[in-house]
Amino acid sequence: QCPSVARYRTFDGYCNNLVHPTWGQAGTIQRRFQDRNGNPMVDYEDGVDLPRGGMPSRLPSPRLVSNTISKESDGPSNQSDSTRSGQTMAFGQLMAHDFIKTKVISGFDCCDANNPNYNDTGVCFNFEIPTNDTRFTPGCKSFIRAPKATSGSNLPAYRENLNLITSFIDAGFLYGSSNAEVEALRENGTYLMKTGTNNNIPLMTGGGCVQFHGQCPLAGENRIAEAPNLGLNHLVWIREHNRIATILDNITDVNATISYIENGKFYQETREDIIFQETRRIIIAMVQHITYNHYLPAVLDQSTMSAYNLYSKTTGYDQTYDSETDVSIRNAFGTAAFRFGHSQIMNNLSFLHDDFVTLNVNSLKDNFKDPQIYLTNNGENIQNFARWLTFHPAELIDPFLVDSARDNLFVHPDPPGDDLFAINIQRGRDQGTPSFNKWREFCGLSNMTFDDFGNSSSKLASVYASPDDIDLFIGALLEKGTDGSVGPTFACMIAKQFQLMKIGDRFWYERPDSNFAFTEAQVNSIKRSASLSKVFCETIGLQKIHGDVFRNPSDISSLVNCTDLPDIDFSLWKMDVSGSTERIGYATGISLAVIFQYILVSL
Ligand code: HEM
Numbered sequence: 001q002c003p004s005v006a007r008y009r010t011f012d013g014y015c016n017n018l019v020h021p022t023w024g025q026a027g028t029i030q031r032r033f034q035d036r037n038g039n040p041m042v043d044y045e046d047g048v049d050l051p052r053g054g055m056p057s058r059l060p061s062p063r064l065v066s067n068t069i070s071k072e073s074d075g076p077s078n079q080s081d082s083t084r085s086g087q088t089m090a091f092g093q094l095m096a097h098d099f100i101k102t103k104v105i106s107g108f109d110c111c112d113a114n115n116p117n118y119n120d121t122g123v124c125f126n127f128e129i130p131t132n133d134t135r136f137t138p139g140c141k142s143f144i145r146a147p148k149a150t151s152g153s154n155l156p157a158y159r160e161n162l163n164l165i166t167s168f169i170d171a172g173f174l175y176g177s178s179n180a181e182v183e184a185l186r187e188n189g190t191y192l193m194k195t196g197t198n199n200n201i202p203l204m205t206g207g208g209c210v211q212f213h214g215q216c217p218l219a220g221e222n223r224i225a226e227a228p229n230l231g232l233n234h235l236v237w238i239r240e241h242n243r244i245a246t247i248l249d250n251i252t253d254v255n256a257t258i259s260y261i262e263n264g265k266f267y268q269e270t271r272e273d274i275i276f277q278e279t280r281r282i283i284i285a286m287v288q289h290i291t292y293n294h295y296l297p298a299v300l301d302q303s304t305m306s307a308y309n310l311y312s313k314t315t316g317y318d319q320t321y322d323s324e325t326d327v328s329i330r331n332a333f334g335t336a337a338f339r340f341g342h343s344q345i346m347n348n349l350s351f352l353h354d355d356f357v358t359l360n361v362n363s364l365k366d367n368f369k370d371p372q373i374y375l376t377n378n379g380e381n382i383q384n385f386a387r388w389l390t391f392h393p394a395e396l397i398d399p400f401l402v403d404s405a406r407d408n409l410f411v412h413p414d415p416p417g418d419d420l421f422a423i424n425i426q427r428g429r430d431q432g433t434p435s436f437n438k439w440r441e442f443c444g445l446s447n448m449t450f451d452d453f454g455n456s457s458s459k460l461a462s463v464y465a466s467p468d469d470i471d472l473f474i475g476a477l478l479e480k481g482t483d484g485s486v487g488p489t490f491a492c493m494i495a496k497q498f499q500l501m502k503i504g505d506r507f508w509y510e511r512p513d514s515n516f517a518f519t520e521a522q523v524n525s526i527k528r529s530a531s532l533s534k535v536f537c538e539t540i541g542l543q544k545i546h547g548d549v550f551r552n553p554s555d556i557s558s559l560v561n562c563t564d565l566p567d568i569d570f571s572l573w574k575m576d577v578s579g580s581t582e583r584i585g586y587a588t589g590i591s592l593a594v595i596f597q598y599i600l601v602s603l
Pocket residue numbers: 089090091092093096100101102103226227333334335338339340341342344345420423424427
């Protein structure tokens with residue numbers, strides 16, 4: 001039973017959709033896009049379970065494809081993106097970790113013939129490292145399939161995967177995807193998120209980090225340690241939550257506890273709980289606003305942004321909610337389309353000092369799963385690292401991947417490492433992602449022949465038997481987008497998924513629903529002032545930054561002073577709890593909103 005009047009979204013996404021309460025919930029299955037006849041876009045060799053291409057595969061080894069198409073040294077001499085900053089890549093990874101975490105398993109070697117799973121086509125899907133490979137030992141490369149979901153509602157006949165986190169954009173990377181997770185992340189009894197030494201990321205024991213005595217960062221999403229750019233982006237939002245909560249505390253004239261009985265259970269909400277939840281609401285609104293209005297325009301071309309109605313309204317509310325829209329992550333968005341960001345990964349994660357000249361170069365490959373860049377010496381490098389990320393270009397969105405991630409993914413601390421592009425290609429086949437041409441058709445585009453790929457045509461023809469075999473991930477990265485954005489196939493898939501995440505989210509920050517809506521003044525203040533640049537300024541203590549942190553500054557003179565960037569007008573959230581502190585349970589029919597109308601006094 002879902003409370004129809006709840007003011008706050010649940011942490012696991014349950015009941016966001018009152019008609020279909022599990023849609024988008026953590027731990028539910030992913031879905032497939034549907035073609036124009038309503039059939040799922042899925043392609044297993046046997047129709048239900050065997051990876052596309054069969055086993056052993058008739059498709060080329062993914063490492064061979066990667067070696068042939070994606071070598072950094074075969075790309076343009078300057079692979080820096082002239083408009084997108086490294087922070088675009090970093091935010092993209094953070095966002096991916098807000099809405100998709102496919103269940104995977106690990107811990108055994110599928111190439112080991114003595115392993116009980118060795119011959120199990122539902123578990124192992126190894127591929128070949130080619131004989132002439134210059135980096136990895138030729139022969140069997142272990143690959144463990146993402147397991148098939150076996151329980152849950154509406155399981156299709158074909159193999160489907162679980163998404164362990166919510167499909168909503170709900171700052172799950174910060175708050176987690178369950179009540180238990182948020183409890184562990186929140187400073188006990190306060191409205192603050194836990195922090196570690198010197199206001200840094202809190203640490204926990206375990207997790208496989210190589211530095212800091214086996215301690216790893218603790219966050220709402222446990223892939224945080226994958227790369228330091230990701231850890232830094234987590235830290236920024238922990239600090240932003242605590243900054244805003246402290247402001248709300250200062251302007252709240254409350255010292256009350258709200259008690260209520262719901263479904264026969266007694267609950268108490270303290271002043272701290274209310275401030276925590278109100279802050280969470282603002283943070284989620286900021287993340288949604290920044291994603292759709294500042295980040296996505298750096299990924300998609302303008303006509304796609306407009307065609308899919310992705311920009312927020314300039315002012316006021318948006319009524320587009322549809323309870324029949326299933327927000328759930330579409331499988332191929334996760335196996336391929338939103339992995340476009342891997343091509344943006346930079347080889348280095350360096351430090352730029354406040355003179356904007358002095359540079360210390362750190363390589364990505366030496367810093368995987370290692371938080372030292374932002375933890376060492378009480379976080380003394382944080383500012384310099386943030387300055388570099390926001391000042392230095394990302395790599396171009398193209399089929400080339402830097403050596404750090406193509407030849408050395410996780411080489412530190414797990415030698416010999418991996419090839420992220422080869423994994424992406426194999427993952428697509430594992431999860432039944434149809435081929436590139438099928439997606440062209442899905443997006444209303446014509447099929448491509450080898451010749452249509454221009455310079456890459458002979459390379460593709462040297463590895464694939466037919467253009468209809470080309471894997472989505474590699475084919476779509478070979479397409480050219482307007483002004484360096486993703487090409488038309490990924491644009492269509494990314495836009496469709498982000499449209500679902502907006503229309504299918506009852507709590508979307510622009511909703512006018514009187515149970516939880518921001519006032520018009522509040523939502524307009526968020527629209528006017530929420531920016532990642534300002535968040536970086538406030539939480540990292542930078543003096544100067546680019547006004548749009550996803551874009552490259554042309555030089556230092558195009559930077560703005562942090563003090564000149566507007567902040568959200570938090571005085572609009574002044575709370576004044578007085579009078580009755582008893583909240584009536586849902587069953588009585590008295591709406592929570594009624595109560596909040598008198599406790600939230602907008603100035
Ligand atoms: C240094 C940066 C990054 C590293 C080291 C990294 C690494 C990885 C790894 C190891 C996987 C799992 C591969 C598999 O087994 O299938 C993965 C998945 C993924 N990555 Fe990244 N990634 C990075 C940046 C990004 C960026 C910038 C984006 C998007 C803009 C992104 C989007 C995704 C998505 C959507 C998945 C699928 C997640 C899932 O299904 O659970 N990643 N990444």
